[in-house]
Amino acid sequence: MLDPQSTVHFSSVCFLARSLAHASHAYRDLATFARDTLYALGKLGLAGAHSIADLHAALRAEQCTSCNDYGVFLFLPTAKRCCWECLRHNPQLHLLSLKDAKRFFVLSKRSIEKLPRIHVIPGKYGITQKPAPEHCILTSVAAARALGIQQHGSPDKLADALSKRYSSRAHTSSRLLLLGRFFQMEPRPVACGQDILFLPTLANIQSNGLLGMASLPFPSLLSPGHAETGLWCEGCSSTLRQYSVSQLRGDILNTIVPPESGCHPTIVLMGLERRAYLRKAFLRHIKHCYGALQMVPELRDGAAARQKAARKH
Numbered sequence: 001m002l003d004p005q006s007t008v009h010f011s012s013v014c015f016l017a018r019s020l021a022h023a024s025h026a027y028r029d030l031a032t033f034a035r036d037t038l039y040a041l042g043k044l045g046l047a048g049a050h051s052i053a054d055l056h057a058a059l060r061a062e063q064c065t066s067c068n069d070y071g072v073f074l075f076l077p078t079a080k081r082c083c084w085e086c087l088r089h090n091p092q093l094h095l096l097s098l099k100d101a102k103r104f105f106v107l108s109k110r111s112i113e114k115l116p117r118i119h120v121i122p123g124k125y126g127i128t129q130k131p132a133p134e135h136c137i138l139t140s141v142a143a144a145r146a147l148g149i150q151q152h153g154s155p156d157k158l159a160d161a162l163s164k165r166y167s168s169r170a171h172t173s174s175r176l177l178l179l180g181r182f183f184q185m186e187p188r189p190v191a192c193g194q195d196i197l198f199l200p201t202l203a204n205i206q207s208n209g210l211l212g213m214a215s216l217p218f219p220s221l222l223s224p225g226h227a228e229t230g231l232w233c234e235g236c237s238s239t240l241r242q243y244s245v246s247q248l249r250g251d252i253l254n255t256i257v258p259p260e261s262g263c264h265p266t267i268v269l270m271g272l273e274r275r276a277y278l279r280k281a282f283l284r285h286i287k288h289c290y291g292a293l294q295m296v297p298e299l300r301d302g303a304a305a306r307q308k309a310a311r312k313h
């Protein structure tokens with residue numbers, strides 16, 4: 001199947017070609033529900049990187065490809081769905097400059113020419129609305145890592161090459177070694193049914209200020225003609241705010257983040273605030289969300305009635 005760019009070129013050849021291209025239900029779904037994504041792929045220089053079939057498969061999916069959560073975003077370099085937590089914590093969903101790709105994956109000047117180039121669209125990115133650097137060209141950590149492994153022979157040999165390159169104790173060298181080790185890491189394995197928020201985070205999570213670039217909210221086509229985008233819970237934001245000013249009762253906090261989990265409450269509460277839901281799952285969530293029950297008294301009454309009914313049985 002053609003990629004979006006070829007489909008547009010093909011459809012502009014003649015009326016018959018246009019009819020055939022538009023008759024493709026996959027292309028029609030993408031043009032109807034994910035027009036922004038097709039536009040963004042073109043602007044980033046990734047228009048030919050994915051087939052219509054792959055993009056349509058992502059549109060019809062719901063789950064993050066790295067964990068069990070709903071994948072509210074599409075990571076454009078791979079056209080895979082992902083959640084905020086994985087976008088933040090999975091090094092393989094990060095981006096980096098070509099100069100850093102060369103450093104952290106110990107690549108030659110010539111070999112970095114093989115890496116896909118992502119031309120960042122000027123604008124503000126991420127939760128902090130940080131402006132993108134001007135004329136910014138990036139590549140994906142996943143592509144750089146694959147090339148590094150291919151050139152050095154194995155992940156271990158690649159890690160050795162990095163350690164050798166930055167073996168000096170100078171401050172810059174140890175900082176680059178730390179960053180390189182982070183980008184070379186495998187994502188955390190997530191078992192079926194496991195909540196990623198309660199997994200230990202990777203040590204030394206580094207940020208190169210590029211979080212949020214080359215990913216965007218992506219709808220899910222749940223049935224023909226019916227697509228949904230993610231919903232975020234204002235109740236979870238309220239719970240995080242209460243915790244951050246020490247106004248969340250200890251027993252409530254212990255219910256949300258059981259002390260035996262060994263997890264830091266800030267990490268879990270922040271993760272809950274940034275977790276997105278499809279409508280059905282969201283309606284289930286707010287029936288049990290402490291912040292939502294506080295904000296909407298009608299939900300609280302419903303929860304009390306459910307508890308009463310449960311006690312009777």
Ligand SMILES: [Zn+2]
Pocket residue numbers: 064065066067068069082083084085086087196
């Ligand atoms: Zn995820």
Ligand SMILES: [Zn+2]
Pocket residue numbers: 233234235236237285286289290291292
């Ligand atoms: Zn909530």
